[in-house]
Amino acid sequence: MSAVLCLNAGSSSIKFSIYRYSNEPSILVTGAVSGLTADQQYLTFTSYNSGEVLESIKNEKIESPDHDSAFRIFMEHVDSKTGDKRVVSFDDIYVVCHRIVHGGANARPMLITEEVYHELDVLSDLAPLHNQHALDIVHSCIARLKNAKNVAFFDSSFHMTIPRHIYTYPIDLDVQKRHQIRKYGFHGLSYAFIARETSNYLNVESSNLNIIALHLGSGASACAILGGKSVNTSMGLTPLEGLPGATRSGSVDPSLIFHYHTDSSRMSTTLSKDMHLTVAEDILNKKAGWQSITGTTDFGLITKRALEEKDELAKLAFDMFVDRVSMYVGQYWVALKGSPAALVFAGGIGEKGKELRTAVLEKVSCLGFTLDEELNTKATTSSDVIVDVSKKDAKLKTLVIHTDEQLQMAKEVIALQL
Numbered sequence: 356m357s358a359v360l361c362l363n364a365g366s367s368s369i370k371f372s373i374y375r376y377s378n379e380p381s382i383l384v385t386g387a388v389s390g391l392t393a394d395q396q397y398l399t400f401t402s403y404n405s406g407e408v409l410e411s412i413k414n415e416k417i418e419s420p421d422h423d424s425a426f427r428i429f430m431e432h433v434d435s436k437t438g439d440k441r442v443v444s445f446d447d448i449y450v451v452c453h454r455i456v457h458g459g460a461n462a463r464p465m466l467i468t469e470e471v472y473h474e475l476d477v478l479s480d481l482a483p484l485h486n487q488h489a490l491d492i493v494h495s496c497i498a499r500l501k502n503a504k505n506v507a508f509f510d511s512s513f514h515m516t517i518p519r520h521i522y523t524y525p526i527d528l529d530v531q532k533r534h535q536i537r538k539y540g541f542h543g544l545s546y547a548f549i550a551r552e553t554s555n556y557l558n559v560e561s562s563n564l565n566i567i568a569l570h571l572g573s574g575a576s577a578c579a580i581l582g583g584k585s586v587n588t589s590m591g592l593t594p595l596e597g598l599p600g601a602t603r604s605g606s607v608d609p610s611l612i613f614h615y616h617t618d619s620s621r622m623s624t625t626l627s628k629d630m631h632l633t634v635a636e637d638i639l640n641k642k643a644g645w646q647s648i649t650g651t652t653d654f655g656l657i658t659k660r661a662l663e664e665k666d667e668l669a670k671l672a673f674d675m676f677v678d679r680v681s682m683y684v685g686q687y688w689v690a691l692k693g694s695p696a697a698l699v700f701a702g703g704i705g706e707k708g709k710e711l712r713t714a715v716l717e718k719v720s721c722l723g724f725t726l727d728e729e730l731n732t733k734a735t736t737s738s739d740v741i742v743d744v745s746k747k748d749a750k751l752k753t754l755v756i757h758t759d760e761q762l763q764m765a766k767e768v769i770a771l772q773l
């Protein structure tokens with residue numbers, strides 16, 4: 356048997372899937388380790404035999420300090436037998452697909468050679484919560500799966516269709532050119548998955564598909580898709596721009612950092628003159644976001660505290676997120692000339708956060724989007740890839756899509772016959 360291993364190193368989780376290598380990839384093993392930015396990590400793991408569940412572990416508490424150790428734990432499970440059966444052996448793995456968040460201006464997947472590895476290593480600074488973790492895993496795969504090819508899939512590739520006046524920043528053009536500074540955008544594998552699934556669901560040719568897509572997880576972004584292509588997205592040079600995340604500030608006034616001083620009651624740029632730029636970057640990427648307001652990275656918990664326990668700071672974080680997300684829906688409504696066919700929610704929060712969807716829909720209902728509360732509740736636990744949560748006969752659809760970056764990579768690698 357020939358198999359494809361797909362690895363998706365997110366900022367707070369790592370997701371893994373192994374498929375049989377065939378025209379329509381069929382699932383053999385899938386799993387995730389979540390909570391990598393929290394005190395406790397959880398493992399989920401399911402293996403299948405001809406579509407039937409063979410072994411299932413749900414949210415088992417584990418200790419995993421980083422992405423690479425989570426990957427090792429997953430591989431130990433793959434290697435262990437259930438009864439006398441092993442669903443897939445390491446020797447079966449023919450190709451490993453790695454989700455690499457920052458791929459520079461590369462529009463296509465690349466076979467990872469030593470040269471490509473170093474090229475990606477250089478980009479690590481531009482995705483400080485992602486690229487290095489993914490590259491550590493590439494390293495482990497090269498050492499452990501000696502027969503397998505390693506292919507890099509870039510989250511930024513999907514956005515290479517964004518027009519120049521949108522991807523250009525209003526700063527010195529020579530500097531931008533010299534340092535390849537531009538809006539790149541991320542979550543592209545998820546948006547490619549969403550675009551394909553929505554186009555099938557709505558029975559609209561991909562070249563006619565206009566949607567606003569929201570990928571809301573530990574990192575959150577919005578994307579305007581016009582004619583099946585990304586024409587704008589909220590993340591930028593790095594995944595820091597745009598919406599706030601679990602530990603990321605999202606867009607703030609760039610001067611704010613010069614006034615950021617925890618030990619002084621006075622505001623002055625001279626007080627922060629000793630703040631090194633990497634410290635600033637660290638604060639905005641790792642010590643900001645809703646964790647800095649509420650003390651937790653768990654948006655499910657924030658929602659519960661905000662709406663059930665009436666916790667003031669949780670409510671503040673919740674309302675801030677709803678505000679920022681709704682503003683992008685408005686902005687992209689204009690980008691799509693008022694003609695999107697659907698608003699799509701995806702990512703950990705987009706898929707599980709029914710309260711968040713309700714709150715965002717309240718804000719954007721003036722545009723014509725609707726939400727059926729019963730379907731909204733069902734969507735969170737549904738195993739369907741797409742759940743239509745709009746009201747009956749709504750012209751504009753509101754959809755929840757259980758996005759799957761691993762399956763997107765598997766389909767692409769098989770189509771490319773890599």
Ligand SMILES: Nc1ncnc2c1ncn2[C@@H]1O[C@H](COP(=O)(O)OP(=O)(O)O)[C@@H](O)[C@H]1O
Pocket residue numbers: 365366367368369571572573574601652653654655656658702703704707708709
């Ligand atoms: N019931 C829930 N309601 C809202 N958010 C949730 C819920 N369960 C999990 N989440 C959030 O989903 C996020 C993880 O999203 P995910 O897209 O899986 O992760 P990553 O960004 O690491 O890829 C976490 O911030 C978590 O708090």
Ligand SMILES: CC(=O)OP(=O)(O)O
Pocket residue numbers: 364365366367456510541542572573574575594
């Ligand atoms: C790009 C990004 O922020 O990804 P994730 O949400 O998986 O951390």
Ligand SMILES: [Mg+2]
Pocket residue numbers: 365366572
């Ligand atoms: Mg993710």
